[in-house]
Each structure stands twice: as structure tokens, then as C-alpha cells.
Amino acid sequence: MSDGKYFSTTKKGEIHEFKEELRSLEKSKKKDGVKKVIAAMTVGKDVAMLFPDMMNCMQTEDLELKKLVYLYCQNYAKTQPDLAIMAVNTFVKDSQDPNPLIRALAVRTMGCIRVDKITEYLCDPLQRCLKDDDPYVRKTAAICVAKLFDINPELVDDRGFLDQLRDLLSDANPMVVANALAALQEIQEISGKDMLQLSQNTLMKLLTALNDCTEWGQVFILDALAGFETRDPRDAEKIAERVLPRMQHVNSAVVLSAIKVILRMMDICQSADLVAAWSKKMAPPLVTLLGAEPEVQYVALRNINLVVQKRPSILANEVKVFFCKYNDPIYVKMEKLEIMIKLASDKNIDQVLLEFKEYAQEVDVDFVRKAVRAIGRCAVSIERAAEKCINVLLELIKAKVNYVVQEGVIVIKDIFRRYPNRYENIIATLCENLDSLDEPEAKASMVWIIGEYAERIDNADELLETFLDTFPEENSMVQLQLLTSTVKLFLKKPTESAQKMISLVLSCATNETDNPDLRDRAFIYWRLLSTDPEAAKDVVLAQKPVITDDVGNLDQGLLDQLLRQVATLSSVYHKPPEMFVSRQRLAVQKADELQDHQFEEEEVPGAASTSTAAVAAAATSAAPQVDLLNLDSGGPEAAAAPPRAVGGIDDLLGGLDISSTSSSTPAPQLPVLLSDPSKGLVIQGKILRQGGTVTYALVIINSSASPLDGLMLQTNRSTFGLGPVNVVLQVPSIAPSSTATALVPMLYDSTKILPGAASSKLEVAMKTNQAGVLYFADAVPLASLLEESGGIEGQAFLNAWKTLPPETPQRLQLTVFNIESAKQRLQAANLFVLAHRPVPGTSQEALYLTGKVGGINVQVLVEVRLTVGVPGMDVSFKSERTDLATMTFEAVAQILA
Template identity: 35%
Template structure:
């Protein structure tokens, strides 16, 4: 049956007629028609056609009783779960069929019945669900059925939280049981972790020391998804009591950084970042392995790559001494990167920039600025301006690149450069005034509100260097009524500054005209109030009616010294702590506390321990061959539980290289013409640049 016919809204009598036309005992084709009719019911439920489909409850119960086909049973259970919140009168009859499936059905049918019982918010169903889940967990049922019962506890917790405690005790016994199936233990640990995490009235889940080590050492016996569950559940569940324990746990988890599954790698990375808070030093080899695992993930699909890149930003922001040492070329933008990848790579290049690699990064940003993608070009220019503010000793190099780009005279490049120069001139007063003459030559080219406001600010602050500053300012003030509110504020402020600096006839006329227009013809209350405030100040200073207010005092108020701007690249330590405990989650993408992204989530904190390092920025990073730490590295093996001492700790001697190199085009020399051609489609600006070079 085509999907178009299946996903069409039907009346109840239409589907009922199809079901009645089917002879259940006659031909095999009848079973196919019956399933198609039942599939239409599920499709209509998916589309929200509940009122019509609710009329078919008796027909569903009829087929449930007489048909043993697994697919038909699955459809019946699906229908019952969808109808559960409606409080239909047929729910009690359906309950007997569900219990019958749970007692005498095959394993597949029993799993369906268990899921159905825990999904319907009815008292009768919940009572049976609690009994059934407890019975399955305490019996010798198959691991698959036990895992279904374990995950049913999560749904039961949402329906009746007060009755969940006995089931949690059973889960803890399953986790502590040595002979229990390892996959069952992994899922029991994960469900316990999730329930404790979701409920504010529960304390943080804690594990025994022996249980923690045993769960980690059974990782090789688990599949990749169970790997991920165990590693995620370990976060905050056990706090190492000594530095040696933390080092030992890191050694156990390190091999998981080379796993194929992205979820395993991210959870291993998150667990190691958690353990780093309990160590007294870090080895350079560990930093290298963390970095190589990140490089490996950069070859994943764009969605996963974006998640990894956002977490790279988190790690770069987290400490004064970054926990990653990755060559900047891995974060160069490729021509086929989605825009969200490009933006994130630009942020990382900004964070990684320092004097040693600035020339390499500037050359790359210069190429982006002349790219055919206008949005990318703007962001690259903005990044160059931010680097000039960030790196004081290298600001002149960034300014030189911006001035070179300014020579193109392309409108959007000029406007972006003017906007970033405002911050540069504020950061370095008296250092780059020679650039002002060149900037004001493009006064007619700035059309966007931000760039117009920036140009007005530049003209105003450097009017002493510009003999014709009033003529330049007239370009903006003559169209005051047509400007955006942001630009109108800038014109108003500047006109008053010109007057208090030099109260001449020209500046007085300019100031009075702007004030009169702002107070009489402007509807915006904020702009009008600002103009009235300026007018009262100037009037009080000129009248001097016994008030200690002079024109110099007004000048200090209106045109005082501006504070130097700084770009803060550090996040709040508490926010960083929470984000590190949520690496790989949506919260880490937004770089915001989890409570701001998911209001119902409980905030994670580091468990208290004698080994907890409260000064996260001052952890020593030592060489791998350091003799001063060799004794403690050996001692940590003896600090492990006795049951794990017989199994050697897995090493990563052959894991010091990424599994797969990425950005292969970028690893080539930048002088290679083929690499440049493959990396980016040349734009008109790039060709213009190449034409300029012979005449430079």
C-alpha cells in the first residue's frame, strides 16, 4: 500500500467496512488486507484523528483476541497506548488482554505488554505495571526483558514518583550483583542515574568504589551503546577519594577515545574532564590524546562536527592553560562547510590566536574576507578586528590587513571595516589616528546603521585631526529625520559634543537644529528625553542662575573620557563546571547553564572529595618521562580494588596519532596553487587582489 493512501484521514466506518470484508480464516491475502486496515488506524492516530479512531476500539479488541500475528499485536498495543489518556470504557477489557500477553506470550509480545502497562496513566495499569516490573527484575527472565522492565521504571517515575523507591533499591542490587548480565547492569545504572538527575528531591547518586571500577572494567564486554550508557552514568556518580584513584580511572577510560562511535568518544571525553578535577597533575601525553580524539571527530558528518566544535570552544574557554593542543590548520574553513560550521571555526580561530600563529591565521582570514560569500567575508573582517583588540602586541599587523582590504573599496567590506575600527580606536587611543584620514574618505559608502554610527563616532572623537569635520558630519545630520534610531542617537550625541568642545556659531546652529528637531518632530520617547536632557544642561550652563554648572562641567558630563574596551573570553567558573559535566549535550552547544536550556533539569555539581582540586587553573602539566611523578603513577595501580588488580591497565602507546587525518587540503603548503583552487572558489575580489599585487 502506498504511503499516500495510508496517511490519509479516514472515517471510522470506512476502516470498519474494510475489516469486516476480510475473511480471517480463508486466505493469506486476507491477513495482508487486515494489516493494511490496521496500519491506517495507526497512521490516523499519528495525524491526530483520535475522535474517529476511538470508535474502532471494539474492533481492535476483537482482532487482538483472535489473531496471534506479532505485527498485529504490535499495532494493537500501539493503539492502546495512544488511547490510554482518553479514559475509554474499553480500557479495563484491554487490560486483561495485556496481562494475558505478559504471562503467556513470546518474549517479543511480553516486551510489548510491559511497555504498554508502564505507558498508560491509569491507576489499574500502573498498579499492574509496578507488580510486573518488580516481578521481572527479581526473576530469571531474559536480559532483553529485564532491560525493558528497567526502562519502564523511567515512565513509572513520571506517573507516580512516590512509589518508585522500592524499584530503585532493586536496580541498585542489580548493579552490585557480580553474576548479573553486564548489559542489564549497564542499563540499570543508567536508569538510576537518569532518575536521580531528573528529581530535585533526590540526592546525587553515589556508587561504591568497587562497583565503579568493576563497571568500567566490564566495558569491553558491552556493545557500543552500552559503553556510552556506562560512561555517561559515571559522571558525578563516584568521586575519587585520592589523586591516584583519579589517575587510575583515567587510564581505564583512555582507550575509549579511539572508539568508532561518536557517543562513546564524547562520553569518555566528558568522564575524563570530570576526573581531571580530582588529579594533582596532568601529563602531556594525556593532553595529546585528548587533542587527537577531537581531531578524529572532525571528520564526522556536519551535525556531529558542529557538536564537537562547540565543545572544543568549551574546552578552550575552560582553563587558562588549554587542555587541547591542536594545530590551527584543522580549524580552517573549507569551501563546502555549512555556515554554522564556518561560524564556529571562526570562533575557535579567534580563541586559538596568539602572537606565534597570528600571521598564519591572518592570512587565512584575509582569504575569507575576499571570499565570494558575503556573509563569510563580513565575519572574517569582524574576527580580524576582534584579534586586534585581543592581542595588543600584534594589533598593528591586524590593522595593516584591514587597511589593505579597505583599498578594494567594496561597499560591504568598507562598512564592516569601519565598524571594527571603532573598537580598535577605542582600545588604542592615540595609536592609530593616522588611519582616520583614510577611513573618512569612505563616508559616502557607509549605508548600514552600525557602520554609519561607527563613522559618526570616528569623526566626532577625532575631530581635532579633521579640519573639515563639520562638512563630513553634515552628510549624516542633513538626513536626520530619515536615519534609523541608532544613527539618530549618534547624531544627537555628536552635535552636542561639537558644541561643548567649541561653542562657535556653526556648532551652535548645528546643535540647536538637532535638538529642536528631536524634541518637536521625533516620536520616539527615548530620543526625545535624551534631547530634552541635553537642552536643559546647556540652558542651565549658559544662564548660570546660581547653579554650580558651567560649560566645562557639561563638557565633562557629555564628552568625558571613555573607558577602554576589553573582550572577555572567559566564562563564569560555575557555568564552566556545569558545562564540562554536560559535554556533548545541547547545553554545551549554547554554552549556557543547563537550567537555562532545560528548566526541569537539575544542576550538576562536582561531588566533594579530599582529592577535589579547587584551583582548576593551576594544575601542573608535566612531561610523560618526568621522574618526579613516576612513583605516584606506579602507586595508583596498587590503589585499585583487589578484584581488578589482576587485569592490566590498558595503555594507549599506539594511540598517539589520530585515527584519520582531516582537512587534508589545509595540511598542504599554502603556496600550492592546486590547494588554493580546491579550497575555495575564487571571487571577483580575489582576482582583483591578484591584479593589485604586481603594482604594490
């Protein structure tokens, strides 16, 4: 009989029956009882009270029964952590069972039980299983390491599990290799550090294992190959040669992952013939993906869109496969249309236009609009096809379908901008359809055409007047365009009627509108026309830049990033992963979590743990004996401050005692991070570097009617893992209408490092006994993270500069009048000047700088080219972390400003 009978238990008192059956000495009855418990658990009934009885059933030779009990244990161990320890001995014993299935089952179940008390007992069985003779046990243990890392990263590192995982990459069994690789990739994503460390030897073993893996194992290996950093064309050719056969795989995930690897190798390969051959082989697999179900088609099309933007030649001859079918879902049709636009060329434009014309006569209004716009985009991007596209648009407009006419007017306006003074003969046809225009964008486009070609349209003033009758009721887009076009008409044909129209429009736009953009533009035109009409002509009738079709095209940097993420959600969303990853990793934790966990370590001042106190002491000893902001913290009067070092930081707290100040003195001028009038609290602050440590300068202003006390500070995960040394702020109670200031020493915490692209954003939570938990965001300036040990030798700099990838120089609008002073400021900010020399053949001077970013321990190399006394400098950046470029440019600008 089927096991479905166990899911129909709705009797009262069944828990008691379950207990009796679980305690039965008959094996069959006990097994039935376990199945009933699992069925009840599956349908959502609470059977946690049976935990001791279920644990007694673990000691069995029956593999099916053992699996069921282990499943129950996984589900309820979190709610019964103390009782779950009862199962530890059984797990340890089963991990040494002669049956490899039981050994693997035991270690997998222990990894799934996320209870801290059990974690330490998992280590010894896991170490044994990682070296087990059976490959099934080894591959299961490899995945268990990743689960253990998620629970306790330090334990994994201390017990050497990472090294064992890397050893498994050389395992003879391909599935063990794939699982070890998957575990390392998961750990790398969690930690944000390079855990794979692929070498040439490991690379060859991965390529060897590729053919014998399951399809998902192949995906893991291909993803690792796509991330393999090499600049040797021979490596690229070797990898591509082994990966190309994977593109014939039946699994679409394997195909897309293989394509990702080939695209990466194309960027490295220096042989044009090889790249052409690879491109030819990539087309058929991509085309084959379009024969799958619509959902898979959509994913494939989103990835193909990226491929076509990077290398259109791959599918240049395959435009026909993207022709829409009558039964395609609308989301598939839209993607196909976008790709067809990108693949349109002189050779295939006739076929493509014929298709677009058919689509423009369908019943789906959104699809028709997109098709008409596609015709216009083809006209803009392919000059030789412009006339053909216009003829097709005119045919569609003559059909008098309202939304087709409106969309046609919009795209013809773009064509006029792309090819000025070439196709004005069709304006008459457009003017015949003024009555069809009721959408703002279409109206604005038609008004632009009339104003732009007012001197060639005999009745331009009459046409504009029809729109002016409803000027106050029009959309702001139409109003702005009417204003500009009326001014153009007046400047080109200054007739009496045009003068009346311009007076009416200017008066209405300045006196009867609430739109500030419209009003400001009207005042500018009024002032221009009244003071210098010739200047007005130069401004309003100036030659316009030629437009290009960049709709749907991604920025080159983003495109390259997304191509490295092909076959992932990033390539479907067309967004980098950090924009949509789990909110749990991005957002500051909830208030109740902060209160329950974050602040429980130190409920009273001075209750810091030994390690925290040691860090605080180290930070204090590293600082100068004087006040960190050049103030005397000992006496009531400030001692004479020593001279400020070049490039140093001013006293940001305005001469206040930073240790524990509470007074009615006005707050120092730091950036405002939070202002909450409802709670009477203002928080100002800035992250700076003092005495070789990162310090958070804070000012808390209490404008409420009651004192504030119990101040605590915590930070969320961030790029650099910054967090306070002490959670509790050493600030006394802040009286009403008073201010308190504090310098909070910060430390780097590897567990708080957020993987992904570098960001200066720091999310902070501050708790007070009266106001609760408050959240705000701040920016971490890179200058505060540059360490004093950031200097390197000149030869090391030169070697790194040659091997690191080039970056586009950034132009900074700064002027340096004294090069020696600039060097001193950079040196004082821990950007060490390694060389200073003139640039041959120019009047520029070059500075070569190096610095090390704390927290992530990354070296940054900078070249600054400038001419003394001349505005502007060119700054180039190189580093292993190219995502630090923007923050580095900002740091240089801040230091030299």
C-alpha cells in the first residue's frame, strides 16, 4: 500500500498513539510510527514533543528508518538544542559505519543541524569523511564544509578544512572535485576573499574532470574557469579548446556557462582567426536555446542581448531566428525585437523592416508601439536604411491608426535630429494628422518639428496656435516644448502674429504656472529676447549634436561585469548582483535583533570582553599621549597645540573635550548624519584617521525635554568591515538642550566585510534608552583607511604597474601651485610618493603614488600628471580591486583640494 495513507491522520489523541508506536519493540510498528510522525510534520503539525522518542529510534540498522529519523532531527534540532545533543553520539558512531551511505548521511545531517552546541562535535567526523575512501562520502563532506563555514568561519579556518577542500580539487573522482569547487565558491561568496587560488596544476585537473562530471558539476567548474585570471593567450586557447564541446550539451545552464568562458577567453586570445572560429561555433548553441519553452527562451534572450552588445558578429547572420512567432508570449517578443534592432545591418535591413511592418499591424498595442519605435531606431543607427525606414513609417501613418500615428511622429522627430535638413518633405504628411495626437510625448514631438522647421512650414504659426489654445491644461513636457518652439518661430519669422503668440506664451508661463522649470525657462527667454535678440538666436537656434541610438545599450564597464555573470540572475536582470542580493546582507539589522544580540555584550560601561579590551588598549597605546585632536585632555585649559602637520586633519570638534563632554555649547560643524525632530536628537559625525587608527568623530545634540543616556553604537556589514572597538559609548547622560562629543576607535572585523563591488557606504545604528534604536548612513572616505605601512619598493611598484589591468584616467579639476607642498600632503595622508619626474615632450610632471587600504589589505597604485599652476590633472589608478578606482580618485581630490 502507498505511504499516502500516513497523511490522513486527523484523529484526536494521535500524539499519544505515536508515542506508543515509537516505543514498540516490533520493528514494523516502530517504522510505521516514525512514518506517521514525519507525515504529521510535513503537513505542518507540531510534533516536537516526540523528540526524545524519535531520538531513541536512531539506533537501527534499517537505512530507510534512519533517514526518516535524521530528517526529523534536522527539522526540530533548532527548537530543541539541548535534546539535540542526545543524537551526537549516534552521528559520530554512524560517521564510522562500514556502509558509506550511512557515513555520508551522518555527516550531511550534522552539517544541516545549525546548532552551535553540535558544531564542535562535527569537526572530527568531518575531517575523517574528507579523507574517506569512498568518493560519495568525500563529496558529501565537501559540501558540509561550506555549511560549517556559514555557521562558524573561524572554526573552519582553524581546523584546516579550507586546505583540505583545496586538496580535494586534485581528487581522482570528478564529482568530488565538482563538490569541493562548489563549496569553495560558496565560501568565497560569503567571505569576499579569494578562496580558490587556482594554479596551472589545478586548472588542468579541473579541465580533466570537466568531461566526467554531472551537468551541475560542469556548471561549477565552468564558472570557476570563467573567473580564472590569466593573461597568457596560450592558457586561453587551452581552456577554450576543452570547453567548446560543452556548448553541445543538452542542459541550457551548461551551454550558457560554456559561452561565458569562451567570451572571457576571447578577450585574452590574440589570434583573430581563432576568435572568428570560436564565434562561428557559438552561434548554433545560442540558436538552439530558442527552441525551448518560453521561460528558457526569455533567459536565453536576455543573455544573448549581452552577447550581441559585446560581439554582434557572432549572430550577425542569424537575425531570422529572432523573428517573432504568432504564439510567442509578449515578454519573449519584446526581447526578440530588441535583439533584432541590434543585429540590423545594411545586408538584412529589408527583411527586418518587413518584419517590423508586420508587427506594427498586430493587435497588441504595446508590441505595435515597440515595433514602430524599432523602425525609427534602425533609421537612426543605419544611415543607408534611413529612407527605407521613413517610407515604411509613412505607410503606417497613412493607415490612420491613432497609436501608430503618434508613435510614428515620435520616431520621425528623432530621425530629423539624426539627419537634419534631409527629409523635411514628409512634414506635410505629419501635419495632416494633428488631430490624432493626444499623448504628451507625441504632441511634444510634433511641436518640436513645427518649431524646428518653422521657416519651411507656411502656416507654422497657425499650427502652433492650435496647441496654444490649451496651453494651461497641457502636460509639462508639451508646455516646455511649446515655449521653445514659439520662441523659435518668433526668431525665424518675426511676424505680428508670432509676436502676439510669444507675448501670450511668456505671460502665461511666468504668471500662471506652478512649474518652476517652465517659469525659469520663460524668464530666461524673456530676458534674452528683450536685451539681445542676436544672442537669443545663438542660444535657441544653435546647432544641435547628432543623436545616436543608445537605447537598451549598457555602459561598457557594466556590460563587461554582466558578461562575467552570464547564466546567473545578473544577466537576466541586467544588473550587478549587489543591487538585488539578499536584503539580509545589505540592510542594517532590525531593532529587536540589535537590542537582543548586538548590545548584550556590554550592558554597562567597562564590561568589555578581554579581546575587545585588548584591541581598545592597543588602539590607545598606538595613539599619541596628547589628545587625539591636539587638545590637552588633562587640565581645564587647552595647552598650546603643536603645529599642524602638512595634510593633517583640523580639530573637527572645535576645541571640545572629546572624552565625555556634555554642555550647552553649540555643536561643532560636522556633517549631519541624522536629524529626528520627533525624538529631539541630531547626530553629526565623520570618519577620520588619527594616530594610526580609524576613528569616528561624533557629536550628539539633545534638543528633547529629557536627558539621553545608555548610548550604544553598532555598524552593519560593509566593504571594509569597520566596526566600533566598544559598542557602549563612553558618554555620560546628555542633559536637555546639551551636546556631547566622542571619538570612537574603530577596528576591522573580517566577519563584517560585505562581498561585492566596493562602496563607501556605512550603515550605522545608535541606541539610547529614551529614543530606542536609530538608523543612519555615512560614507567612509578612503583617506581614513590608508595605512602607514602602505609604501613599497620602486621595483615592486613597476612590476605591479605593468601586470595590473589598465584603467581609464580620471580628469580632476584641481590646481597645484606648489608641487613640493602637494607631495607633503599626499605623504602625510599615507599616499607615498615613490617617484617624481617630468613627462617627456610635455610641460607636465608625473607623481607615482602607492598606498594600502586597511580592512581588505589591498595595495593601490596611482599616477598623477599635472602642470604646476594650470587647472586640471590626470589621475590613473591600478589595483587588484579595480572597484576602488572611484574612491581613490575622491581621496586624491580631497587631499590636494
